[in-house]
Amino acid sequence: MCTSIVYSAGDGYFGRNLDLEVSFGQEVVITPRDYAFNFRKLPTMEHHYAIIGVALVKDNYPLYFDGVNEEGVGMAGLNFDGPAHFFSVEDGKDNVSPFEFIPYVLGQCKSVEEAKQLMTNLNLVNINFSDQLKLSPLHWLIADRSGKSIVVESTVTGLHVYDNPVGVLTNNPEFPQQLTNLANYQSVSPAEPANTLTPGIALNNYSRGIGSHLLPGGMDSESRFVKETFTKMHAPAGKSERENVTNYFHTLNAVDQQKGLDEVAPNTFEYTIYSDGVNLATGTLYYTTYENNQINAVAMRNANLNSSDLVSYPMLNNQAINYQN
Numbered sequence: 554m555c556t557s558i559v560y561s562a563g564d565g566y567f568g569r570n571l572d573l574e575v576s577f578g579q580e581v582v583i584t585p586r587d588y589a590f591n592f593r594k595l596p597t598m599e600h601h602y603a604i605i606g607v608a609l610v611k612d613n614y615p616l617y618f619d620g621v622n623e624e625g626v627g628m629a630g631l632n633f634d635g636p637a638h639f640f641s642v643e644d645g646k647d648n649v650s651p652f653e654f655i656p657y658v659l660g661q662c663k664s665v666e667e668a669k670q671l672m673t674n675l676n677l678v679n680i681n682f683s684d685q686l687k688l689s690p691l692h693w694l695i696a697d698r699s700g701k702s703i704v705v706e707s708t709v710t711g712l713h714v715y716d717n718p719v720g721v722l723t724n725n726p727e728f729p730q731q732l733t734n735l736a737n738y739q740s741v742s743p744a745e746p747a748n749t750l751t752p753g754i755a756l757n758n759y760s761r762g763i764g765s766h767l768l769p770g771g772m773d774s775e776s777r778f779v780k781e782t783f784t785k786m787h788a789p790a791g792k793s794e795r796e797n798v799t800n801y802f803h804t805l806n807a808v809d810q811q812k813g814l815d816e817v818a819p820n821t822f823e824y825t826i827y828s829d830g831v832n833l834a835t836g837t838l839y840y841t842t843y844e845n846n847q848i849n850a851v852a853m854r855n856a857n858l859n860s861s862d863l864v865s866y867p868m869l870n871n872q873a874i875n876y877q878n
């Protein structure tokens with residue numbers, strides 16, 4: 554499972570937890586402005602906005618899991634197994650395969666509003682990247698610097714673009730159901746609750762944090778959606794980049810998956826392989842991995858963005874411990 558957020562403190566941050574049982578060999582990848590994006594059913598995009606994100610590079614093509622462009626638009630693909638449905642190529646439509654969707658949007662949109670416009674004639678088509686890398690059943694979170702975000706889901710009933718008032722996405726069920734489910738938790742609060750259970754009879758508030766007693770804590774996508782929404786909505790805005798990045802990772806850590814807790818096949822466990830967050834104004838990507846809690850950073854603007862060559866940085870996976878004596 555996965556969780557993706559837009560966090561509106563300071564410059565704004567966008568990223569995700571990638572939760573899975575296998576690693577694909579992904580890296581931090583910068584796609585400069587003159588790398589030619591070839592599309593299967595649309596003309597080549599010779600020039601576009603530069604992108605930084607996490608991707609698997611295959612045959613010199615960046616298969617982005619998530620990314621942010623130099624205009625501060627972010628987009629992440631998350632598992633949507635079951636409801637996801639992709640269509641056959643249709644004449645007169647903008648036929649884009651799911652693996653092309655992140656470059657298609659981030660390559661040319663400056664805002665969520667522009668992304669919405671771009672999608673009015675979109676048909677997400679069932680074309681595999683290759684025989685080895687087949688279609689993935691995904692849905693997407695797209696957000697911009699204003700904090701505005703949308704969710705894109707392609708199901709048997711067609712393409713759906715939903716406004717996302719909470720700026721969080723996990724996995725199933727379909728997004729409108731995830732939002733509806735929040736109503737069940739609206740009394741969850743950082744504050745001590747008012748006792749409406751036993752009017753006139755005082756209850757012993759035996760612990761701090763009783764206002765969040767009903768918050769779900771499971772690994773499932775419905776629980777993570779509620780928990781992350783609560784955590785993010787109450788996360789403080791810091792005064793510095795360091796403070797905001799720290800808060801950002803604490804927010805995502807609230808729903809990270811430790812090894813051993815989510816068994817997806819006998820003795821095989823899904824876990825949070827990496828967490829990342831990109832500053833939407835500077836394009837600096839911060840990340841941690843399961844093995845390495847140290848926050849590492851790659852700055853998009855330190856690369857030559859007027860180039861046609863992809864730049865990749867392997868994720869640093871060795872736990873960096875500060876020994877103090």
Ligand SMILES: C[C@H](CCC(=O)NCC(=O)O)[C@H]1CC[C@H]2[C@@H]3[C@H](O)C[C@@H]4C[C@H](O)CC[C@]4(C)[C@H]3CC[C@]12C
Pocket residue numbers: 554555571572573577609616617618630631632633634651652681682686687688689691724823
């Ligand atoms: C499976 C994960 C989503 C995480 C998740 O929700 N996982 C577990 C679960 O719930 O089952 C998705 C997110 C991005 C996806 C990748 C990207 O879309 C890029 C690429 C696209 C190709 O069509 C298939 C391989 C490949 C490399 C995809 C493999 C599956 C990935 C890695």
